[in-house]
Amino acid sequence: MLLLTLLAVLLGQALSSVIWLSQLRATQMEGLLNSARSLAYSMAASVSYFRSLPVSYRPLVLDQLRSMGGTRFVVSLNEHPLDMQQLPATPRKDAVIQTVDDVLRQSLGRQLRIAVWFVGPDDLRLFNSGLKLDELPRSWAHYALTLEPVNPPVLVTQIEMAPGEWLYIASLLPEPYTLLEDPQPPVQQVWSIALTSAFLLLFIGLLVHWQSRPLKRLARAARDLSLDVDSAPQIEGGGSEVQEVSRAFHTMRNRISRYLTERGQLFSAISHDLRTPITRLRLRVELLDDPALQARFERDLDELELLVKGALQCVKDTDIHENIEPVDLNHLLDCLVEPYLLPGGEGRVIVYGTAQAPYAGKPLALRRCIGNLIDNALKYGHRAHLRIEDSDEAFVLHVDDEGPGVPEQRLEQVFEPSVRLASNQPGYGLGLGIARNIAHSHGGEVSLQNIRDGGLRVTLCLPRID
Template sequence: MSKLKSLLERFRPRSLLTRMLLLTLLAVVMAQGISTTFWYATFRAQEDEGLLNSSSNLAYSAAATVRFFKSLPLEYRHIVLDQLRNMGGTRFFVSLNEQEIPLKALPDTDRKVRVVSVVSNVLRQRLGGDLPIRVEFVAPENLRILNSRMKLTDLPPSWAGYALNLDPINPPVLVTQIEIAPSEWLYLATPLPAPYVSLEDPVLPRQQIFFIVMVSIFLLSFIALLVRWQTRPLRRLAKAAREMPFDDDRPPLAEQGSSEVVAVTRAFNTLRERIQRYLKDREQLFTSISHDLKTPITRLRLRSELLDDDLLRDKFEKDLQELDLLVKSALQSVKEHDVYENMEAVDVHGLIDQVTEPAAKEPGKVTLVGRALRPYRCKPLALRRCIGNLFDNALKYGERVTIRIEDSPEILTLHFEDEGPGLAPEQLSKIFDPYYRASPTAPGDGLGLGIARGIAHAHGGEVEASNRAERGLRLTLFLPRNPH
């Protein structure tokens, strides 16, 4: 069941265009299916009614022909048959045979059974029920018409040219044999009249199928164009939201498309302006704080130098250094997160080489495994800082660092594996907290991994920590190729 769900989830349409096309196709299929069902039922009823009426008329004509021949003296019947073959005069091919000619009948179908029943009933009503009557349908190539039981195809065309003209549609032939006197069977043969030239159940005409296909193609094409036209501003909006440029020179996103899309674009432009204003205000605030705090710290440091008590002066100096470090750390945290860059396609290996170049001078210090399939679209300086912080952390706690690259069309993954002591399970989630250090004796201020995770989040990615099975810690950076 889980495999089926994952398979369905994999092939589930995600884009608006695909969903609209599938829903439209489903609606067209359902609408055309319902209308075609009603149309086909009406068409079939009309076809059946026309075929039965034509068959009934054939039966009345056959009954008239039989009564005519029964009324003729015996010596004139063959003369009339010769005249009919040479000059026409009836819709039937007529012959007199000494016995019933056995025929290879067509397979029974619903239409054939009903036509044979109608013809038989009319003949019995018109001729009386005491005459032996045989009614059957025969394929033209199996039709036998004389006492010799020769096939129609073996006889000269003039023999049946007036009554059995089968070209080019070659319809089934209705054969009626009636014993009008002892050892005298009247044989009547005629093809089914156009347009009722088939005993099979009617199928949809090719014109109807062509019409359904063309309507579906035109409808889906127009909807595809409409959806792409309407979603083009949404795609621009999604790209702008991913890249989110904060430089003042970039103009607001053009407000185009439907009224709903225009409203969303206007809201995005307003949001971007507010974020820009907020970031500028915050940067100005921290710059002011930095400037304002440096002066009293410097003043306090100078005054502490005037103290005569060495122990007290050392305590003041230590407190001032700690205060100065806290101010610098807070400013560094803000500046590392607020990287105002535009998105660019960068070479991942180039960034890694820049970060690892100093350590890579020592043999075996850095190992790179795998390659990126193509450049990654990101904020270059921010991503370099993210990779640098993860590498520096791995290098700090392990003697050697292995960087493994796993790339796919959906996600780029970088693993930073060290050979250090690793971490306790409860520490794995805390190392990303600001100012948290796994080892109090290790250098640093505990901000690097938090900054790296913040940059990863800004790119739609994530940073995770886990212990290696062998030894050491693994920091994994996930970067989606197409963040939404």
């Protein structure tokens, strides 16, 4: 959300800056063209003035202008147009040149020969001799054509007044268009964008944190739901939608709790109700005179009792009504492995590695889970190799046996209740299913994998929840 917000803020600021800069450029271009027109009208007035003077008076007026200094234009009369190196063309230079040319031709006549250029101060030439600006007295042209230390481009206009008589006019554009440069975003604008973006991200970050904190607590409560159903809910704060989700979650939590309680009571009642008729039927079977019929009845009763015990054991071993507490997994494994040790110190179960820290879980449930995995390995593989991989993220236990393994197509089927691959082994076929249910109640998983060299690997992964 923060990354998307940052992207939206930057795109919004960039779009507003582009619009503002385009408007600024359009405004400045309009002002530049208006200044160029005004300058061109002044040039046209100067040309008209010199045209009105007698030919003999024109050099006298030019000497007076040079002596006065500080005039807007530097004017001279030349026998031919002066050749100078022009500055590279830009859109603004071309727009000014075109505007000045149009105004002069409109005011003085379309048939006139006019040359309008932009020239750098170092390449500027004046008079028939082609003198440079630095070679003239400062009072003649420097005050009108230089703006140290900037030295902007000079607009040179040469107009043919008569054959062999060219009026030379050089001038600078007025401020703020002297340099003819495209406007760049000012430093204040850049700082404004940066500070606005920073403040927006700060406040949005606080808002996201305020909204996500109850969601994080809700997610933690959802992960711990199967572990600690009876704990008091502590999810508060956030917006109305988050509070509504929290209330719905608590409602679901209470319904699950009631369902589990009612399920336990139901199976307890079934156990109590079924044991009495089964016992009564056994007593009546003892009174039968036909041994063959008596054997058939006893076999049916044994099967019925086996089904009842299996169902009750499944409910009992996956019961999640147990308090959460730190479990010393090393001690738990030692207690489970001890019955299989031989006098020499070795036995049918070998443990590799140790747990780095206690695990927050249900002691009896974890004992049943790991015990079922060990019993299953010993039942079908004769020996069990336990390998521990512990980290800050999860506790992983690999239980390897030396049996024939499980067909690939039945790796998931063996977790279903009453599914047994070896019918000659005692049991109800519930061990792996119960182990997986207990792992799920802790937010973990039990998975199977055939070992290449033979045997089955059962992996128990229990995440460490902060």
